[in-house]
Amino acid sequence: MTLDDLLAVSALDRTLEPALKGAIDGKAKPPGALGRIEELALTLGLIQRRLKPVVDRPTLLVFAGDHGLTRSGVAAFPSSVTVAMVDTLLAGRATATAFARAVGAEVRVIDAGVAADLSDREGLIHAKVAFGTADASVEPTMAEDQAEAALLAGGRIAAEAIANGADLIALGEMGIGNSASAALLMHRLAPARLDACVGQGAGHSPEGLERKRSVLHQAAARSDATEPLDVLVQFGGYEIAMMAGALLASAKAGVPVLIDGFIGTAAALLAVRLAPAARDYCLFAHVSAEAGHRVMLEGMDARPLLALEMRLGEGTGALLAVPLVRAACALLSEVAELSDVLEAAR
Structure with a gap:
């Protein structure tokens, strides 16, 4: 492909x-x-x-990746938490895996670009493009061939899940610093004022949030990219790119896709800017408490199914919408x- x-x-x-x-x-x-x-x-x-x-086999794909931006202080936690959460997901003890059991969904966890060697993890789908992205505040996060490789890998993973019986794809992510990357994507692709796109992510003090804003303004000033693939190269993450690729492959296969929160919606925005028809296949699960999410949804003419003041990610909001999808069937x-x-x- x-x-x-x-x-x-x-x-x-x-x-x-x-x-x-x-x-x-x-x-x-x-x-x-x-x-x-x-x-x-x-x-x-x-x-x-x-x-x-019919929705008999809902499947959550959780893509994990790290971001060079964390080295500049955009996140409240270190990148090592990404590895710990991947292990928690694989052990079935994350919120996403608990919610998946509650709604009868399968979970697949993918290493899209974690900054650690996870080759010994059983049950993990190994699709690593690189050991995390570069720091967007000083240079592009990835090369164009890496961006394309991530999009295609996400597409292949979704296509394989569908070939194995998945009839609803839910998209989730895990990656310290990925709300910063998503804010930059929203800023350029929505488009929207950068300050309107920046939120607390996994949790910031007022001082930490101001630091995040400052770093993201530095990143945005470095490049004037507006074309979707170039925006991905300059500011994106491997897990975000793979989510976009998974959405595109699902749309091609005629399979509905449940979009999660702020980061998942940024991935959907990227996919829709790359292939506008993909918007028809998106089901927006919820509006999160993350700053900018409601604005991004409105810009995509999306009406979320739920409003639960959540901002965890992992696909948790998408999973909670699965019973509504089944009820509609x-x-x-x-x-x-x-x-x-x-x-x-x-």
Whole structure:
């Protein structure tokens, strides 16, 4: 698969839209009574191209990577926490893995660019492009061939999960410093004022947050990149690039993608700027408490399903939306027809 292949996403085929709307309106309920769930059912039917969409094998892909920006003080924790959290995810003791069990989702953890040798970790998908990115405040985070390699790796990983039965892809991430990278991506790709994009990430004191803003202004001043691939090269992370690639491959396969929080939405923004038709396949799970997330969602004309004041990442918000997706499928496949109910009442 080449990058051109990955970017060749077809716009959503809306041929079934009248039939799907008719089926939803014909269920045993007043028209529109289920609000957003009816919209979700319609979207799922269009993506899967069937009148009775099915989600039996939701799969969370958690991409992990480190960021050179952490050396300049943009994060409240050191990069070593990324390794510790990868191990926690693999052990099934992270929040994401607990939530995945609660909603019946599978989890795959991927080393996209962790700054440590994880070759001995069993159960980890090894896709490392490099041992972390360079420091965006002084130089591009990656070379163009590395950016392309990360996009393609994410695409291959999602395609393999789908070939193995995944019918809903949820995207998660783990990487100290990645909210800083996501803020820079949002700044250039939304576009939006940089200060509106910068938030607390994993947790900052007021002094730490001011330091983060200062470093990101330094990074933004270094390059005037606005084209999506160039923005990725200048400011991105390997895990963010792989998430974007996974979204693109899922869209090509006609599989819906649950987008998580601020960093996941930045990856979706990158994917949509690379291939605008990919937007049709995105289900935005929640609006997080991270500064800038609501602005980025509004810029993508995205209406999140949940608002729980979360800002953890890992795909946790996406997982909590899985039951809503399954409920929307059940509306079309399990609910009686209104005509049958009225006939029985006569």
